[in-house]
Amino acid sequence: MAGRVEGKVAFITGAARGQGRSHAVRLAQEGADIIAVDICKQIDSVQIPLSTPEDLAETADLVKGHDRRIYTAEVDVRDYGALKAAVDAGVEQLGRLDIIVANAGIGNGGATLDRTSERDWTDMIDVNLGGVWKTVKAGVPHMLAGGRGGSIILTSSVGGLKAYPHTGHYVAAKHGVVGLMRTFAVELGQHMIRVNSVHPTNVNTPLFLNEGTMKLFRPDLENPGPDDMKVVAQMMHTLPIGWVEPEDISNAVLFLASDEARYITGVTLPVDAGSCLK
Numbered sequence: 001m002a003g004r005v006e007g008k009v010a011f012i013t014g015a016a017r018g019q020g021r022s023h024a025v026r027l028a029q030e031g032a033d034i035i036a037v038d039i040c041k042q043i044d045s046v047q048i049p050l051s052t053p054e055d056l057a058e059t060a061d062l063v064k065g066h067d068r069r070i071y072t073a074e075v076d077v078r079d080y081g082a083l084k085a086a087v088d089a090g091v092e093q094l095g096r097l098d099i100i101v102a103n104a105g106i107g108n109g110g111a112t113l114d115r116t117s118e119r120d121w122t123d124m125i126d127v128n129l130g131g132v133w134k135t136v137k138a139g140v141p142h143m144l145a146g147g148r149g150g151s152i153i154l155t156s157s158v159g160g161l162k163a164y165p166h167t168g169h170y171v172a173a174k175h176g177v178v179g180l181m182r183t184f185a186v187e188l189g190q191h192m193i194r195v196n197s198v199h200p201t202n203v204n205t206p207l208f209l210n211e212g213t214m215k216l217f218r219p220d221l222e223n224p225g226p227d228d229m230k231v232v233a234q235m236m237h238t239l240p241i242g243w244v245e246p247e248d249i250s251n252a253v254l255f256l257a258s259d260e261a262r263y264i265t266g267v268t269l270p271v272d273a274g275s276c277l278k
């Protein structure tokens with residue numbers, strides 16, 4: 001039986017681990033070849049370790065395990081020239097481009113907005129907003145050249161639909177992603193290119209499950225662990241869970257990427273266990 005994205009090529013940022021890796025694997029399972037990029041080194045303002053070259057190599061192995069091809073490159077999404085070189089080389093090798101998943105993102109800081117440093121602000125906006133714009137800008141010419149339309153999925157957050165304290169710069173960037181999504185959708189619709197955003201709640205990845213976040217959720221405890229955080233995280237949701245798994249987001253990305261969603265564009269799709277109801 002043909003896969004849901006059989007024969008298509010997907011360009012995914014932040015693909016070395018977490019949700020990006022999961023998207024690469026899920027799309028490969030359903031028949032897509034992958035162009036995978038990730039920074040694979042540290043950004044100074046980010047408290048948790050970012051990905052490594054070994055992480056990206058592991059994603060490549062997982063995709064190849066599904067008998068799909070993958071082109072990988074170590075690229076910072078803030079660098080448009082490097083993004084363009086990577087996607088150009090990937091398309092040269094894999095032959096086409098049908099799907100863009102602008103997923104790379106960071107968390108940094110953790111202060112209220114009036115106390116956020118300029119460095120944390122600038123890195124946040126440059127990666128989580130500027131990087132999304134540059135990713136789409138680098139990929140779109142290949143979709144247009146193919147003349148077959150396409151699907152672009154931008155990773156926002158529940159924080160792109162409502163506010164959370166202590167992450168105002170993240171909330172601003174993720175709301176900005178919705179503006180990018182809507183504008184790209186109206187500009188590219190005439191070419192049958194669809195543009196949507198996904199809005200995950202807490203996801204079980206290093207960006208969320210780390211010491212800093214646990215302390216933010218449980219300032220009352222000296223050394224909070226995942227179970228301590230879960231009690232509070234659960235209160236954010238209508239469904240009684242603290243966080244979702246990367247695969248839950250990948251299934252939404254797969255749907256939007258596939259022809260099952262062929263007339264869906266300009267949509268903000270929460271995968272949020274009912275967080276937006278609260």
Ligand SMILES: NC(=O)c1ccc[n+]([C@@H]2O[C@H](COP(=O)([O-])OP(=O)(O)OC[C@H]3O[C@@H](n4cnc5c(N)ncnc54)[C@H](O)[C@@H]3O)[C@@H](O)[C@H]2O)c1
Nearest residue numbers: 014018019039050051076077104105157202203205207208
């Ligand atoms: N984890 C959550 O709770 C959560 C919730 C809502 C939205 N998100 C969003 O989901 C996306 C994926 O995050 P994740 O949860 O998989 O976290 P993660 O930290 O596991 O993965 C993020 C990946 O992006 C890469 N990256 C960071 N900056 C980069 C840059 N400048 N250039 C290229 N690659 C870069 C990292 O190296 C890492 O591999 C992010 O946009 C994040 O904001 C996460």
